Amino acid sequence: MRSESLEFFDKTKTVCIGRFLIDVPETAKIIYGPADVSLPIERYIGKGSEINEIVKSRLLEVEEERFLASNALRKSTSLLGNVIDGGMPYQKIVFGVSKASGSFYRIQSYVQVGNDLFVQEGEAYGEKDDYILMIKTMNSIASKLRSRADGEISSGEGICIDGGFVSETSRLDYENLTLGIRLSEFPDVHFSLATSLKPKLVDSDALEPRLRQAEEFAKRSGKENWYSRIKIYRRGERKIGKWDGFEVLAKKPQQLSEKDSHEFLFVSQGQPDNPLLPVLKLSLNSGLKKNSRGAILPSITDNQAILIWDKITSSIRERPVENIRKSAR
Template identity: 25%
Template sequence: MKHWIHNKLAKVPAGIVIAALATAWALGAVLNEHGMARQDRHEVVRMTEKMKTVCVGRFLLDLPKEAQITFSTPRIDGFTVVIFPETLDEFQTRLAEREALIKAKPDRLGGDRNLEVAKEVRGDGGMTGKLLVHSRAVKEGTASNGLEIERYRHEGVAVEALMHGNGVSVNLASDFYFPDMVGNVLKLAVKLVPNPENKVPAEPGFCMDGAYLRDPLTADQLEQITMFARLPSNPDIRFLLILAAGLQPDKDGLIERDAATKSQFSPTERMRFSRLRAAPRTIGGIYGEEVVKRVHELNDSIVYSFWWEVAGTTDNIFVPHIVFQMDTGEGDHGPVPSSLSEGAAMGMWDRISSSIRVRPTQPPERVAAESPPTPLGSYAWAGERCPESGWWQCSDGGNGIGVLGGQRQYIRKGERMPQALLLPPQTLWEKLRGVQPSFESKTQTSWKLVDKRSRKRVPSPLPLAQATPVAAAGITSAGTGPSVMEQQGVAVGSFAATGLPCPASGWWLCDDPRALDGTRWFARGSLLPPATFALPPGGFSRSANSAKSIERRGAWRLVRLADAPEQAASDDNGKLA
């Protein structure tokens, strides 16, 4: 009995000891786990303490400030976009050499018409350059559709738009493009804005490395861009972001494809992969799927793979196909052990991936229901609705080639911009026959808004009083371009009187509607003339030699700043009026 009691008592302390040991082991494990969590959090905080925002396409992404970022060549509407720093002198030299090289090559028939179009381009965003269309090629042959043999013929041209602005050069190019769609590259070129410091734009558009494209762009233009990033402090960590708009979504999602891939491995190989996450995940309001894996490599390195994917849409540029990846253990000669623990890698991934969002843009201020006026220098293309009534200058013509209706034409708002009908010089035989040859440009005609007057500027029927020239007035006008004049406070709408120095070079309207002067250009510093008025017949005398006009002091109002008296009207022959 004692022995039994002794044995029972002996068993009680043993059970208590075992339970105590188990409790102590579990508590130590929990404390150790919590200690690792704190260490992981500290590591993530250290690496993400200083962040920078990167604009990629239409999205923003926050990365550690130390991240080194590179971009692949973007593609838009079938054109590759190459962007690089370059001085204006270097650009002009390269452009001249490129044009000369294209001209020197024979065309496909062995002739000297390899360069078909060389057109100056001036964009709204501060970039200028040239469009080159050349190297026409024809691909033809036969193909089987399964039942019969069909013959095909494809004709294409090489297209290059070489642009420069603010120390940045942009090449838009395609080696084989449909000839009747060459105007597409002009629509892109004029929307380019240099962005050498890669600042996040406030206006809508598509960000690239060193420049961006202003909207509107559409999904069917298939804009694509890829960004790569790495961390110098943790060189085994790599990031990848792919954006591609307008693509047909894959019928199988990321999770399903990952499972199908894993099933192709042997059981032994599958043991090296561990899924840590595999579930839908919405980031920045966009639905996607996420797969996170731990991989035991053949060299015993433990690495982590993170992948978030959006299937995308065919008609919404703000929901493109998206792939965002973060990988650890990336070495130059194969996998290396991850520099981050599993917890730290998870924390880093969650911190950075959660920052993906559509770039917000500032909506235009709506001061009235009507759209804002189209600024001078804006472009419109044949077939589009005219955005502003005024005088538009055709990009085609010149060098002996006329334009039907004149190279500058008055087009009313809402009318279709015309495709220019070009009039080459007549041969002697054509002159004898009274025949005028004509042809349409192979590229879409562009028109530039150069004046908003409602009618042509025609010479006065009577001589007008002239302004006293700058030199005679004893006032220098050096260095007084429009930007300087604006800084000096001479605004459109300012008034000046006869006999006073003209405060700004530009077009000045005589304030008296009865005067013959109308709107005239005066140079800064010249003395403003008196206004000229016509005398009624017989007002002072019935003699044929009597005066037909008088001069009197008047007031002049500035209507447009301009360095030179450029004309903006033309007659039917295309000559300046």
């Protein structure tokens, strides 16, 4: 019989994601996923000193894409294939062409921050007023970006991203952050967190209506018998920190090539336009191998899965911020 002990939670570390903190076992592997900070931003570890070579390589790609250009991007004043200095030292901005529309630039900002390279990307219509606005946004983020060591928890206002911190001196347009947690003791168990700032409530974000739709679909598609065998441990409203949301903790039975596996979900719609209460989505899955669900039998018991879920989810909280502006008065 497998032990129900979770002694690896005796030693934990605190992880910063966005404006929030979460506690995980010290042995856990942290994987920062896609992030939007006004624009999508990606970190390339240890590539900071290679910025010039990487920009040159990108320019070669742009030349191969030039045939896609149309309208303003074909004019003599076009910046297609050009690279300009950004507003910060060690920042370069490259103008390519969007694959979605030849009338739009694909603009990339390359910023060397310490040993790393951060790349932001966005699209703008080919007219000057449009791409100048995009450049201003990229320069603004570059001016606020600094490196952040693993485990570093800043006390200032801003957002934690992979290996970086974006200080907040003015409101950001978008804040979408994702994080993955992999438990060394249970490699097939994946925990994920995602926050998303939205200007209004989006009905499709709510979890409970989606569960009802899944039940109705199962009945219509002849899967009612399989669906009825799903083991539900908890299903209902739950409050995590300041978030009011809905959770379901379930174990799905085997189907076709998928083995039985745990699937735990929590969703809160948060408050519209409130960066301290964004949409919050949490999930835990077992039986994963190479990100394929139900690929192997779960390495954890039902009780262990619930304990892991409760320990991690209950630790999510707002990152304390020292109000510098107030103390400076």
